[in-house]
Amino acid sequence: LAKTTQPISMDSYEGQEVNITCSHNNIATNDYITWYQQFPSQGPRFIIQGYKTKVTNEVASLFIPADRKSSTLSLPRVSLSDTAVYYCLVGEDNYGQNFVFGPGTRLSVLP
Amino acid sequence: NAGVTQTPKFQVLKTGQSMTLQCAQDMNHEYMSWYRQDPGMGLRLIHYSVGAGITDQGEVPNGYNVSRSTTEDFPLRLLSAAPSQTSVYFCASSSQIGIGNTIYFGEGSWLTVV
Numbered sequence: 001l002a003k004t005t006q007p008i009s010m011d012s013y014e015g016q017e018v019n020i021t022c023s024h025n026n027i028a029t030n031d032y033i034t035w036y037q038q039f040p041s042q043g044p045r046f047i048i049q050g051y052k053t054k055v056t057n058e059v060a061s062l063f064i065p066a067d068r069k070s071s072t073l074s075l076p077r078v079s080l081s082d083t084a085v086y087y088c089l090v091g092e093d094n095y096g097q098n099f100v101f102g103p104g105t106r107l108s109v110l111p
Numbered sequence: 112n113a114g115v116t117q118t119p120k121f122q123v124l125k126t127g128q129s130m131t132l133q134c135a136q137d138m139n140h141e142y143m144s145w146y147r148q149d150p151g152m153g154l155r156l157i158h159y160s161v162g163a164g165i166t167d168q169g170e171v172p173n174g175y176n177v178s179r180s181t182t183e184d185f186p187l188r189l190l191s192a193a194p195s196q197t198s199v200y201f202c203a204s205s206s207q208i209g210i211g212n213t214i215y216f217g218e219g220s221w222l223t224v225v
Contacts, residue, residue: 036214043115043201043216044154087153101146101154 004088009106018075020105022088025069033064033071036087038104044087048073075107083109113137117202117217124192124224132187132220134202140215142205143185147171147198148219154201160185192224 005023012018024033032051036044048055050062050071061074075082085104118133136143144159146169156169160179174196176188185204189196202217 041219043203043219044214045216046213049213103151103153 004090004102006086006088006102006105008103009108011108011110012078013110014079015077018078018082018107018109020073020075020086020088020107021070022073022090023070024088024090027068027090028092030092031090032092033062033068034089034091035060035062035073036089036101038085038087040084044101047086078107078109080109080111083107115202115204115215115217117200117220119220120218121221122223124189124222126192126194126224128192130189130192132189132200132202132222134185134187134217135183136185136202136204136215137183138204138206138215139182140204140206141182143179144169144203144214145175145177145185145187146201146203147196148201149198157187157200189222192222194224196222197224198222 003026032049034049035047037047038044048057048060048062050064052064052068055062063072085106087101087104115136124130141162145157146154147157148154155171157171157175158166158169158177160166163179163182166177166179174190176190179185200220200222203214205214
C-alpha cells in the first residue's frame with residue numbers, strides 16, 4: 001500500500017485559494033489518487049480523483065506531476081463551509097479495499 | 112435517494128453486551144465495508160465484502176463479525192463490547208467495476224461502551 005503524508009492542519013481565510021499537498025513516494029503504476037472531504041459528524045464524501053496531470057471538477061482541481069510522487073488538491077476561493085478534514089488516498093481502483101485513510105488535513109477557514 | 116443508511120445513529124452499551132449495527136445501500140453496489148474512526152484520527156477498515164456471501168478482514172477486525180447475505184445489507188456485530196470499541200462507525204459502499212468508482216459513506220453510528 002502506498003503511504004501518504006499530508007499536513008495535519010492548515011488555516012486559510014475566506015476567498016483565498018487553498019492548496020493541500022499529499023506525498024506518496026511509493027505510488028504504484030495502477031494506483032489512483034483520490035481526495036475525500038469530511039465534515040464534523042458526517043461520513044467522508046468524494047471530492048476528486050485522478051491518475052496523472054490535472055483534473056478539474058465543479059468543486060476542486062487536482063494537480064499530479066509526471067512522477068506522481070505527490071499531488072495537490074486545490075480549492076478555489078474557499079468559504080467558511082469548506083472547513084473540514086481532507087483525506088488523500090492512494091490505491092488501486094479495485095473494490096476499494098486498498099484505500100487506507102490517514103489522519104487527513106484539518107482545514108480551518110477563517111472569516 | 113437514500114444511498115447508504117446506517118442504524119442506529121447513537122447507542123450506549125455496557126461492557127460485555129453484544130449488538131448489531133445495521134447498514135443498507137440501495138445503489139446495487141457489490142463492495143461494502145465498515146470503518147471505525149476514533150477522535151482526531153482517520154478511518155480504519157474493520158471488515159469488507161466484495162459481494163453477497165463474501166467477506167474479509169480489514170485492518171482492525173478483532174471483536175467484530177460481519178456477514179453479507181444480500182447485496183443490500185452488511186451488518187456489523189459486536190460480539191462482547193469493550194470500552195476500546197467506543198468509536199464512530201461508518202459503513203461504505205462502492206461499485207466494483209470501472210474507473211473512478213467512488214466510495215459512498217453512511218452518516219455514521221456513534222457507539223459508547225461503558
